[in-house]
Amino acid sequence: MKKILKWTGITLLSLVLLVLLASWILASKFNNKFEKVYDLQPAPVAIPTDSASVERGRMLAVGCTGCHGSDLGGKVFFDDPNIGVLPSSNLTRAAGSETEGYTDEDFVRAIRHAVNKKGHPLMVMPSESTGQMSDEDLGCVIAYLKSLPPIDRQFEKRHFTYMSQVMAGAGLFGNLSPYDIIEHDKVKNLTAPPISNSAEYGEYMVRVHGCKSCHNPNFGGGKSPDPVSPPVPDISTSGIAGNWTKEEFISFFKTGKTPDGRLLNSQFMPYEGLGALPAVEIESVYNYIQSMPPANQTGKKIAEK
Ligand code: HEC
Ligand code: HEC
Known part of the structure; x- marks a missing residue:
């Protein structure tokens, strides 16, 4: 009996030590990542004064x-x-x-x-x-x-x-x-298409505002990188927003209010950044999304046909 107790004790103790060690390794991995020092010389950018x-x-x-x-x-x-x-x-x-x-x-x-x-x-x-x-x-x-x-x-x-x-x-x-x-050697001497409502300019706006990091590269939505966020909707033409009019789309970015009257929380859907820009730049994003295939192939757009 005593022997069994002894061995149970040793096993439990080893398990506890193992868990402590594993957790310590994980915590250090996280901390070390942000204590690293990178010697990074960015390419210069001209700073205007006008x-x-x-x-x-x-x-x-x-x-x-x-x-x-x-x-x-x-x-x-x-x-x-x-x-x-x-x-x-x-x-x-x-x-x-x-x-x-x-x-x-x-x-x-x-x-x-x-x-x-x-x-x-x-x-x-x-x-x-x-x-x-x-x-x-x-x-x-x-x-x-x-x-x-x-x-x-x-x-x-x-x-x-x-x-x-x-x-x-x-x-x-x-x-x-x-x-x-980040592809560090690629982010230098960057240019943008001329400001207009073109889908090409819209693609630039989408990249700068990180829409795809939440809505996915095909705009099909899914889970947000933010664990407390509501799910990210499909904003392609197979989703709801992909079927809004251009005016409704622009108005959403200016106010945060959807055509069906929902006021979205800017903490989860950061609409203010694009919304602060002239309407033509918001429209370019609309045109870019419209130029993309529907994300959900069995979605609305297909059903309509
Ligand atoms: C999603 C939230 C978020 C957005 C959007 C964002 N930032 Fe940040 N930024 C942060 C956080 C958080 C930190 C601090 C990170 C840290 O302490 O490791 C930071 C750090 C910085 C720093 C470094 C300062 C320092 O601590 O040395 C600069 C500069 C900066 N941000 C500029 C900007 C600019 C300019 C924009 C818009 C074009 C922007 N950020 C948009 C979250 C954000
Ligand atoms: C940080 C993640 C994140 C980013 C970045 C982001 N979105 Fe969203 N977006 C969301 C979430 C989450 C919702 C749903 C919010 C809710 O239901 O309250 C949403 C909702 C929307 C809606 C409303 C859709 C509907 O059916 O109600 C549109 C349109 C939209 N986003 C477009 C964009 C565009 C365009 C960009 C880039 C300019 C962008 N989003 C950037 C997370 C994001």
């Missing part, structure tokens, strides 16, 4: 406000006692702000490559999309950021509970490091 360019930058930067706060002074992007705290940086160069000492090159490194001034990879910052901006548009955004009045705001530093470090290490939160999915 007021029309700064205004263009202001419009483009509306897409950043959902995460960085309406005044771009940063906010707590995520705060859950079970998971931890992730602030999104203060983009004004107030004393003590993350971007206080940022040079033009530092901004390019962050917005295109998801790497901060110290060389650490950024978490969640969607540089795989923002980095697709043409040099001209990116130059306007940086010019605008540099024109912002400093906003002095303090928030908790980034930290995560041990359990969430383990879960993140096991990949349960998906990919938190945009650095890993």
